[in-house]
Structures are given as structure tokens and as C-alpha cells.
Amino acid sequence: MMHCMHAPFDLRVFPAARLSGDVTAQPSKNYTTRFLLAAALCEGDTLVRRPATSDDAAALKDGLTTLGATLTPHQDGLLVRGFGAHPKSGTTVDPRNAGAVARFLIGVAALTTETTFVTSHTESLGKRPQGDLFDALRSLGVVVESERGTLPVTLRGPSSGGAVHVSAEKSSQYASALMFLAPLLKGGLTLHLTGDIKSFAPLRQTLHTLSVFGVAFEASDDLRTVTIPGPQAYRGGDVTVPGDYPGSSALLVAGTLVPGEIRVHGLDPNDLQGERASIDVLKAMGADVVHEGTTVTVRGGRPLKAVTRDGDTFTDAVQALSAAAAFASGTTTWENVLTLRFKECDRISDTRRELEKFGLHVTETRDSLSITGASEVPGGFTVNGHGDHRMIMMLTLIGLRASKPIVITGAQHIAKSYPDFFDHLGELGATFETLVPA
Known part of the structure; x- marks a missing residue:
């Protein structure tokens, strides 16, 4: 079948x-997204074993490739040659219908001088709210052009980091996006999560991914404050998706x-x-x-x-x-x-x-x-x-x-x-x- x-x-x-x-x-959908993204944020090669082969994973792979990573089938996984802190500028990314992929890559785009995001799924992802993430990026000096706080959007960076407030009320993915971005910014990020925090588990999965890839951070027990110094390098190697x-x-x-x-x-x-x-x-x-x-x-x-x-x-x-x-x-x-x-x-x-x-x-x-x-x-x-x-x-x-x-x-x-x-x-x-x- x-x-x-x-x-x-x-x-x-x-x-x-x-x-x-x-x-x-x-293989875990959430960890596939996180491990492949972190591998792309490394300089050099990382073997990600047993990644998922879902539509969302395909959307992420395409987005990472557009931004300058190479992903090559190898053994039981993908060999990812990362772009580190230097994703390609001037590209257009279509995350299709994948909300987490869209948000995480929008975070990465804060490292570029210009990136545009569109979606072919205007009735689904095209209607999902992104305004909380856009507001956070604007406060970090990124120019964000979006008509309704949804896709399509054009972002112009780069940001150098600092302190940022981000709502975690509608989705944990906005905060996760900033956590992935943080170590690659000169000044790092001090994240203050506002509102009624939803979905603690995915936030902990993001922090766990950072630790797997050698990124140092400090987080309060309630995850209200997360401090990620910068600049740091992601360090990959050989990881397996649970x-x-x-x-x-x-x-x-x-x-x-x-x-x-x-x-x-x-x-x-x-x-x-x-x-x-x-x-x-x-x-x-x-x-x-x-x-x-x-x-x-x-x-x-x-x-x-x-x-x-x-x-x-x-x-x-x-x-x-x-x-x-x-x-x-x-x-x-x-x-x-x-x-x-x-x-x-x-x-x-x-x-x-x-x-x-x-x-x-x-x-x-x-x-x-x-x-x-x-x-x-x-x-x-x-x-x-x-x-x-x-x-x-x-x-x-x-x-x-x-x-x-x-x-x-x-x-x-x-x-x-x-x-x-x-x-x-x-x-x-x-x-x-x-x-x-x-």
C-alpha cells in the first residue's frame, strides 16, 4: 500500500x-526537524542517522538546501554539510505546509541580508499566525515585511543579538526558532518567554538538541528565561534520530x-x-x-x-x-x-x-x-x-x-x-x- x-x-x-x-x-518528526537543522548550522559534516522521510522532512531538506547546505544519502541516514553562521542570502524558501519548518528557517534567515518565504499552502500554513515571531525578530533589528503577520514574508538582517521577548502562548515554535538562531549571533540571545507558555516538551527537545550539538546555554526551571551566549559553533558528528x-x-x-x-x-x-x-x-x-x-x-x-x-x-x-x-x-x-x-x-x-x-x-x-x-x-x-x-x-x-x-x-x-x-x-x-x- x-x-x-x-x-x-x-x-x-x-x-x-x-x-x-x-x-x-x-523516526521522530520533531527530532528529525531539529537534528537536520542543527546539522546545517554546523560548519563541516554531520551524519544524521534514521531521519524521517515525511512531507515535513522533505520541506525542511529543500529549505536547508536553498540556504546553502548539502544533504547526501549516506549509510542509514543523511550526510549534512552545513552552512554554519552563513546561510545564503537572496533566496526564496517555500516550507510548503510545515509550520515548524517555516518558523525555524525564518529564525535562521535573521543571519542573512535578505530572504523571502512563500507557501504554496495558502489555505493552511498561509493562514497560520507568525506575528509573534516577526515582532521578536523586529526587536532584534531585523526588517520584516509581511502584510498580515503570515506568509509571504521578506526578512532583512543580519541581527547581532541581545535581549528579546517572545510570546509562547500560541506556539512554542517561535521560541525554538530563536533558540536555534541564538548561538550564531555575535551577542547571543537572552530570551524572555511571555504569556501562558504552551508545549514545554518541544522547548526541552530544542534545548536538548542544542546540547547534543555542543551549544552551551542556561535556562530557568520554568523556561521563562533562556540565555544562550554567542558566538558559538554547532558541533555535529554522528547523531541518531529517536x-x-x-x-x-x-x-x-x-x-x-x-x-x-x-x-x-x-x-x-x-x-x-x-x-x-x-x-x-x-x-x-x-x-x-x-x-x-x-x-x-x-x-x-x-x-x-x-x-x-x-x-x-x-x-x-x-x-x-x-x-x-x-x-x-x-x-x-x-x-x-x-x-x-x-x-x-x-x-x-x-x-x-x-x-x-x-x-x-x-x-x-x-x-x-x-x-x-x-x-x-x-x-x-x-x-x-x-x-x-x-x-x-x-x-x-x-x-x-x-x-x-x-x-x-x-x-x-x-x-x-x-x-x-x-x-x-x-x-x-x-x-x-x-x-x-x-
């Missing part, structure tokens, strides 16, 4: 009687909902990805899940019960876990998930609308989502993937337990983060049919 990454297709998902077998977790918890959480939910036993390998129990918490959430819901070494084993088919959790710690697993909530007795609430409204779709309202098609009772507030589960849900109809990889995962998982097959529109968008998702489920015993839309 391999698909050309961009050929549109709808997917018919058949109910599964049993799922069993072994899968190796795909397994992906957000994508794997969807496999674990599939293994929870359907009888059988599945094992997902390559998941570090000490990983900094916040979505690692999905294992504890599933246990709290009554699932039979065991994490031993780097293998997670799930025995499926047990009854589930509702939970209430702060979803901000595992943002990218909320939708997969919502599929578990759909079959749990009681009402599950994900609190503090406002950032879900600013993703590929509105993952609060759009998720509610899709779940209601299955007859489920779902309510929302500005920053929460509540799902009352049912022991079984109907099928036999079409649901909307909303061009969102996480939404497509959630709907697929529900389809595995529905009473009749369902059709998910625009299923090709799974490739944004997890191109092998349907293949991996197929290896475990799930059945799908690819439909070419009329």
Missing part, C-alpha cells in the same frame, strides 16, 4: 477483528481498541517527547500496556474508562487518544489544549464535528474538548480528513472499531508526518481500500 506522496486518495477503513504483530516506531512518540501513540491506541497483541519497538522510555505520556494515559483508561526497555506491548480489547487530563503536555497525541475516548465509558476531557486550534485544522471544533458523525456526544470550550464514549459506533459513511495527518489517524482508529467500513477523504495528507502509517497497520492485520476521488 505505498502511495505517491501527493496523489490525492480517499481511504476505506474496514473494521478489524484482531491486530497482532511487531512494528518499529518511525523513535516517534506522536505517531506511535496512534499504533498503541489501535492495539488498545482491537483484540490481539502488538509490540512497538524503538521507543526510548527516557525520551523528552511529551507524547510519551500517551502510554500513561492509556494505562489510566484501563488499557493493558507495558513499556519494557524500548518496546511497548499492548494487549487489546479491554474495556476503557474516561479520564480528564491536561492535554498540553502531549498535544500531538490528543487526537489519537480521542479515538480511545470514543470507546471509553464516561466523559473524557482534554484540558488546556488551545494550541490545537492553530494546527493544520482547528483540532478542537473540527474534531468535535467529525466525532459527532459517529453519534458521539462531544462538547468544547475555547481550550478544552470533552468526549462521551460509546461501547460501539456506527459506520457506513464518509468522514472528512480536514487535510490534517492527526485527524486522519484518529478517524482511521475509530474506523477499526466501527460497525461498518468508513471512508476518510484526503487520506494522502497522512504523509505529512507518518507516510507508513497505513502500511504499519496493514502489517498488524488492518484492511484498507484506496479510492481515487472522482
Whole structure:
């Protein structure tokens, strides 16, 4: 079931009687982005082993190449010859539909005399807010020309560094972008994170990446203040991308909902990805899940019960876990998930609308989502993937337990983060049919 990454297709998902077998977790989307970027910010060569091959990774590779890095397939990864503190000026970068890629490279562009960013995805990334990052860069002396605080944008640097305030309310990615930029600035950066900080886990992943690449920094425990002196050099060498918890959480939910036993390998129990918490959430819901070494084993088919959790710690697993909530007795609430409204779709309202098609009772507030589960849900109809990889995962998982097959529109968008998702489920015993839309 391999698909050309961009050929549109709808997917018919058949109910599964049993799922069993072994899968190796795909490489982490978040760490692939961070390690490849840091490798490009090195002078000289770095081998990045096991990078993801998703649409987002491809967008990043193209952007880094445009800015002057060379990426060559080597052994089990990519050999990256970096541009260090001197990315090419005068280029135009299209990060396609990848929010983190756009923001991180906009940060790097502060080292250039002029860089323009455009997006071919005007209805998705083109609408996502970037103003908080633009404001921070302006305060550092970068000229930022953007009509609405979104892409397209032209930036003119370079900046020499200093102190900067950046909002971490809508996204952690603005602060991460500045953290990657900071060591290469003459004066470094002292970052003051303002607002209600969202998504601590990705910020810690960024700082962890800096330490892997030999960058010194100081950070307060609450991450309100991060000091990164400059100029420093990124030092690469040989790094391996860890397994992906957000994508794997969807496999674990599939293994929870359907009888059988599945094992997902390559998941570090000490990983900094916040979505690692999905294992504890599933246990709290009554699932039979065991994490031993780097293998997670799930025995499926047990009854589930509702939970209430702060979803901000595992943002990218909320939708997969919502599929578990759909079959749990009681009402599950994900609190503090406002950032879900600013993703590929509105993952609060759009998720509610899709779940209601299955007859489920779902309510929302500005920053929460509540799902009352049912022991079984109907099928036999079409649901909307909303061009969102996480939404497509959630709907697929529900389809595995529905009473009749369902059709998910625009299923090709799974490739944004997890191109092998349907293949991996197929290896475990799930059945799908690819439909070419009329």
C-alpha cells in the first residue's frame, strides 16, 4: 500500500477483528526537524542517522538546501554539510505546509541580508499566525515585511543579538526558532518567554538538541528565561534520530481498541517527547500496556474508562487518544489544549464535528474538548480528513472499531508526518481500500 506522496486518495477503513504483530516506531518528526537543522548550522559534516522521510522532512531538506547546505544519502541516514553562521542570502524558501519548518528557517534567515518565504499552502500554513515571531525578530533589528503577520514574508538582517521577548502562548515554535538562531549571533540571545507558555516538551527537545550539538546555554526551571551566549559553533558528528512518540501513540491506541497483541519497538522510555505520556494515559483508561526497555506491548480489547487530563503536555497525541475516548465509558476531557486550534485544522471544533458523525456526544470550550464514549459506533459513511495527518489517524482508529467500513477523504495528507502509517497497520492485520476521488 505505498502511495505517491501527493496523489490525492480517499481511504476505506474496514473494521478489524484482531491486530497482532511487531512494528518499529518511525523516526521522530520533531527530532528529525531539529537534528537536520542543527546539522546545517554546523560548519563541516554531520551524519544524521534514521531521519524521517515525511512531507515535513522533505520541506525542511529543500529549505536547508536553498540556504546553502548539502544533504547526501549516506549509510542509514543523511550526510549534512552545513552552512554554519552563513546561510545564503537572496533566496526564496517555500516550507510548503510545515509550520515548524517555516518558523525555524525564518529564525535562521535573521543571519542573512535578505530572504523571502512563500507557501504554496495558502489555505493552511498561509493562514497560520507568525506575528509573534516577526515582532521578536523586529526587536532584534531585523526588517520584516509581511502584510498580515503570515506568509509571504521578506526578512532583512543580519541581527547581532541581545535581549528579546517572545510570546509562547500560541506556539512554542517561535521560541525554538530563536533558540536555534541564538548561538550564531555575535551577542547571543537572552530570551524572555511571555504569556501562558504552551508545549514545554518541544522547548526541552530544542534545548536538548542544542546540547547534543555542543551549544552551551542556561535556562530557568520554568523556561521563562533562556540565555544562550554567542558566538558559538554547532558541533555535529554522528547523531541518531529517536523513535516517534506522536505517531506511535496512534499504533498503541489501535492495539488498545482491537483484540490481539502488538509490540512497538524503538521507543526510548527516557525520551523528552511529551507524547510519551500517551502510554500513561492509556494505562489510566484501563488499557493493558507495558513499556519494557524500548518496546511497548499492548494487549487489546479491554474495556476503557474516561479520564480528564491536561492535554498540553502531549498535544500531538490528543487526537489519537480521542479515538480511545470514543470507546471509553464516561466523559473524557482534554484540558488546556488551545494550541490545537492553530494546527493544520482547528483540532478542537473540527474534531468535535467529525466525532459527532459517529453519534458521539462531544462538547468544547475555547481550550478544552470533552468526549462521551460509546461501547460501539456506527459506520457506513464518509468522514472528512480536514487535510490534517492527526485527524486522519484518529478517524482511521475509530474506523477499526466501527460497525461498518468508513471512508476518510484526503487520506494522502497522512504523509505529512507518518507516510507508513497505513502500511504499519496493514502489517498488524488492518484492511484498507484506496479510492481515487472522482
